[in-house]
Amino acid sequence: MSELAQKLFVWNTEELKALSESNAIVRNEQSGEIMIKKRLDNINVEIMQKLCSIRHRNLAAVIKVTKENGSFYSYSEFVPGRSIQSYIDEGKIFSEEEALKIALQICDGLEKLHSNGIIHRDITAANIILSYDGNVKIIDYGIARTAKENASRDTYILGTAGYAAPEQFGFSQTDERTDIYAVGVLVNMLLTGKFPNEEMCSGRFKRIVKRCTSMDSSDRFSSVNELKSELSGPKVFLKNDDGFPGFRSQNLIIKILASLIYFIIIFIDCALVSSTYTGKGLFRAVLQCVNLTVAFAVPFCLICNPYDIQGKIKHFSAMKDSTKIAIRVIFSIIFLLGGFFIMLSLF
Structure with missing residues (x-):
């Protein structure tokens, strides 16, 4: 089957579990593959079609976009694992080492999106899956958008409360730094189980989280690559500033x-x-x-x-x-x- 025919071909799928009115876990009856099927708004179709050509180990793959009975649907990779939110709901507090590994993988995935001109805009604990093989996957591109250099603000005001940067409420246009804001919130959530305005994390990540979540986007890291460099840099830049010098260590x-x-x-x-x-x-x-x-x-x-x-x-x-x-x-x-x-x- 040619690539064009494959794009136009409508799969026969069996619904295994409804996740919401517009989302479901389905199985492709032809291949047996388990996927996430999602009904799209018209504004999401172009983004989802672009995502079909993007592959990265830290991004849930969008396999196909189809039109069925007058509506557009996306078929995305089903990631076996658990969301970070499910761990937090159980009261789990992640160690600094665990948080670092997760944050770096999220940055890798976002770097791939941003290099293709796509802003996720909904990085939350619920949208990060820890797969059973230890890999981190970013899911749910429902409110992603393409970066527009000359726009003064977004057309649609969208985002998840607590994770959404100020510019997502109509103050200015969203860009890479919008996702960086959400990463800072998420790192704080990993370390404390709470949002930064409820309890700021302590230790070596405190300074990084504060910069990520600055109200003014110009005060944040300018790119995911810069944030990643800060996260993975020498420990002198990630030192624990809590306590009295000389007595912070247990040595x-x-x-x-x-x-x-x-x-x-x-x-x-x-x-x-x-x-x-x-x-x-x-x-x-x-x-x-x-x-x-x-x-x-x-x-x-x-x-x-x-x-x-x-x-x-x-x-x-x-x-x-x-x-x-x-x-x-x-x-x-x-x-x-x-x-x-x-x-x-x-x-």
């Missing part, structure tokens, strides 16, 4: 070394203050104490970020890494040099 040796370093710093500060008191009196000793505290504390907070102080500063967590590094370096140098010269003047 006893690191804790002992950190305690020793803190003791030495405090001892030096006390010696300098004592020397100032002996030579210049109480008033200058107090000034020296304040000066040394500020000169060390500010760079310490900028570089080590104890208890994720920086994450609590509005807009800071959404900044690009290069901007944050520049701010940390410049202000650390200013306070260290300033403290050094003030210290000398107080002796």
Whole structure:
């Protein structure tokens, strides 16, 4: 049978299970293949036809689009497995390692869609299937659209509450960053079982989730590839900012070394203050104490970020890494040099 004839040929299918009024699990009576049959709105037909030519291990394949009795239907790959939502409903909280593996596979699937000019617009826990072989599949392209460079906003306002980015409510046009917003929400859901506005995840993913879910799309990662690079980058960029530096790790040796370093710093500060008191009196000793505290504390907070102080500063967590590094370096140098010269003047 030619490719054209195959496209026009209407399959005989047996319905195995109705999923909704427009969705059902069916079996192709000719091949025995199990598929998802879905009735399409007219606005979805072109997208679904385009998806027929796209194949990726992290995307549920759209096999065929047909017209039956005046309505369009899509036949998609049936993915044996469970949705992430079903695990969350059971109270499962995923580990950081599990969340990372899932997020990277979602990014891979989205990267394939975006490279073909398609925005999914409905990345949710219910639309991500964990197959029994450990693979992640994105399903349900029901509200996907093609990217349009010159449009100011979407024609239709669609999306799932909690996962939908602000632009999906008519404020501006959706693009790749709309899916990135949903990925951030989903990662938070994996780690906490809740939406970011209910409970923000802690640990190394906190900064990434905050940037993904920025209200202003220009503050998010600009592409799925950039997000993927951040997720899979060196651990220094994914470090856990919760807790006090030196005591975030469960490693006893690191804790002992950190305690020793803190003791030495405090001892030096006390010696300098004592020397100032002996030579210049109480008033200058107090000034020296304040000066040394500020000169060390500010760079310490900028570089080590104890208890994720920086994450609590509005807009800071959404900044690009290069901007944050520049701010940390410049202000650390200013306070260290300033403290050094003030210290000398107080002796």
